[in-house]
Amino acid sequence: MKFSSLKQKLGLTLAAAVVTCSIIGCASSGDSGKPAVTLPSVSAAAVGARIPESVLKGKGLEEVWYLGEVVSGKERVGVQRAYLLEEDLFCVTDPNSVSQRHLVRFSRNSGHAVWYEDIEGSMVHSPSTYHYPPTVLRDPELYYTQLDKVVCLDLDTGRKKWDRELSFPVSTTVVANESHIFLGSDLKRAYAVPKKMKVEQWTYLTKGRIEAAPLLAGDKVVFASHDGSVTGLVPGEGWDKVRSWKFNTGDRIRSDLAFYDRGIFVASSDYKLYCLRLDGTVRWSFVTQAEVNEPPSIYKTAGGAHAFAIADANKLKGLPRTLFALPLPKGDDVAAVFHSWKLENVKKVVSIGKDNLYVLMEPGASGEKTLLAVDIVTGKEAFRLDVAGFNFIPNNAADFGRRSTERGRIYLISKTGAIQVLGEKSL
Numbered sequence: 001m002k003f004s005s006l007k008q009k010l011g012l013t014l015a016a017a018v019v020t021c022s023i024i025g026c027a028s029s030g031d032s033g034k035p036a037v038t039l040p041s042v043s044a045a046a047v048g049a050r051i052p053e054s055v056l057k058g059k060g061l062e063e064v065w066y067l068g069e070v071v072s073g074k075e076r077v078g079v080q081r082a083y084l085l086e087e088d089l090f091c092v093t094d095p096n097s098v099s100q101r102h103l104v105r106f107s108r109n110s111g112h113a114v115w116y117e118d119i120e121g122s123m124v125h126s127p128s129t130y131h132y133p134p135t136v137l138r139d140p141e142l143y144y145t146q147l148d149k150v151v152c153l154d155l156d157t158g159r160k161k162w163d164r165e166l167s168f169p170v171s172t173t174v175v176a177n178e179s180h181i182f183l184g185s186d187l188k189r190a191y192a193v194p195k196k197m198k199v200e201q202w203t204y205l206t207k208g209r210i211e212a213a214p215l216l217a218g219d220k221v222v223f224a225s226h227d228g229s230v231t232g233l234v235p236g237e238g239w240d241k242v243r244s245w246k247f248n249t250g251d252r253i254r255s256d257l258a259f260y261d262r263g264i265f266v267a268s269s270d271y272k273l274y275c276l277r278l279d280g281t282v283r284w285s286f287v288t289q290a291e292v293n294e295p296p297s298i299y300k301t302a303g304g305a306h307a308f309a310i311a312d313a314n315k316l317k318g319l320p321r322t323l324f325a326l327p328l329p330k331g332d333d334v335a336a337v338f339h340s341w342k343l344e345n346v347k348k349v350v351s352i353g354k355d356n357l358y359v360l361m362e363p364g365a366s367g368e369k370t371l372l373a374v375d376i377v378t379g380k381e382a383f384r385l386d387v388a389g390f391n392f393i394p395n396n397a398a399d400f401g402r403r404s405t406e407r408g409r410i411y412l413i414s415k416t417g418a419i420q421v422l423g424e425k426s427l
């Protein structure tokens with residue numbers, strides 16, 4: 001369903017505070033401090049999750065927007081999952097008293113709810129989107145899966161376009177092109193299903209379960225498997241003896257693949273990060289100290305492109321989880337790639353700003369949750385920020401950090417329904 005306004009009575013009501021508002025309201029510059037606008041009440045849990053402006057100011061940050069709560073009907077509901085896609089922020093709510101869950105699209109720019117759609121059950125895999133070429137006069141689409149069912153929504157309105165009960169269990173995010181959807185399964189198979197059909201057009205058997213989302217790269221759809229293989233298949237046909245290719249890493253591949261500057265990035269449990277060419281040959285590889293089970297975060301900076309890869313903790317060698325900063329070389333013939341700096345005990349990369357990379361640190365002995373800002377070039381710590389009140393802190397990789405309005409933005413989401421978005425303070 002589409003929102004024409006936040007006050008429209010469509011079953012899901014959202015209460016938001018703008019940047020200049022306090023929790024209880026907004027005061028104009030000429031009054032005596034009394035709130036000019038009174039917002040709906042916000043629970044103590046949501047208030048506690050909001051980082052004060054006074055704290056942000058001292059770290060060169062500011063609040064971009066804040067959402068206090070999500071209300072379904074007349075009752076407040078929490079957030080079960082949060083996904084930050086290229087277009088906007090998408091959240092799945094907890095069920096209300098009549099067991100209704102919602103998928104809500106929030107604007108990156110303002111926090112306003114663009115639309116919501118009732119969903120059945122929960123979501124395990126991230127939703128994905130597809131924009132048709134300008135020559136095809138069709139609206140963009142959003143896809144999500146539930147067990148063996150794929151649901152397609154109109155991305156602009158949230159209206160359901162179709163759903164399909166498939167003949168196999170789905171174990172990955174959906175990836176789509178103009179005519180097909182592509183999925184992986186625990187049955188060790190890759191599948192291509194025409195959008196207008198319930199039955200797959202082709203399938204490809206690997207020797208391990210497929211957990212990584214498919215990747216459209218060049219003229220191939222690429223699948224990676226727990227058997228350590230990366231396979232480039234023809235989207236409309238599957239395996240072709242001439243055009244398809246296969247590359248084997250030394251161990252299982254669990255994370256999604258990444259694609260940047262005609263390079264396919266593969267994180268493997270064989271302690272390596274690979275960059276493959278479009279024909280499946282190796283452009284370069286980087287050896288870490290442990291398994292690499294997450295896709296690298298790739299950003300374009302003023303000093304060139306960087307890949308930030310995280311190696312898991314190596315308990316046998318007593319090595320902690322470690323982030324490696326890799327300046328990406330130019331050209332196709334690369335002898336070797338070296339890290340410019342590394343940082344221990346990093347849980348995930350969150351965002352990149354003008355000068356700083358923002359990372360979420362592993363919880364300490366007391367369970368604290370800390371956001372760390374480090375210099376992009378040197379890895380030297382700039383400041384720390386306590387984000388203990390928030391449960392979901394997604395990676396913001398909008399256009400590889402090249403989107404100026406999103407550069408340095410940090411999305412903080414609480415299970416209570418509170419959402420606070422931070423940005424670097426402009427000079």
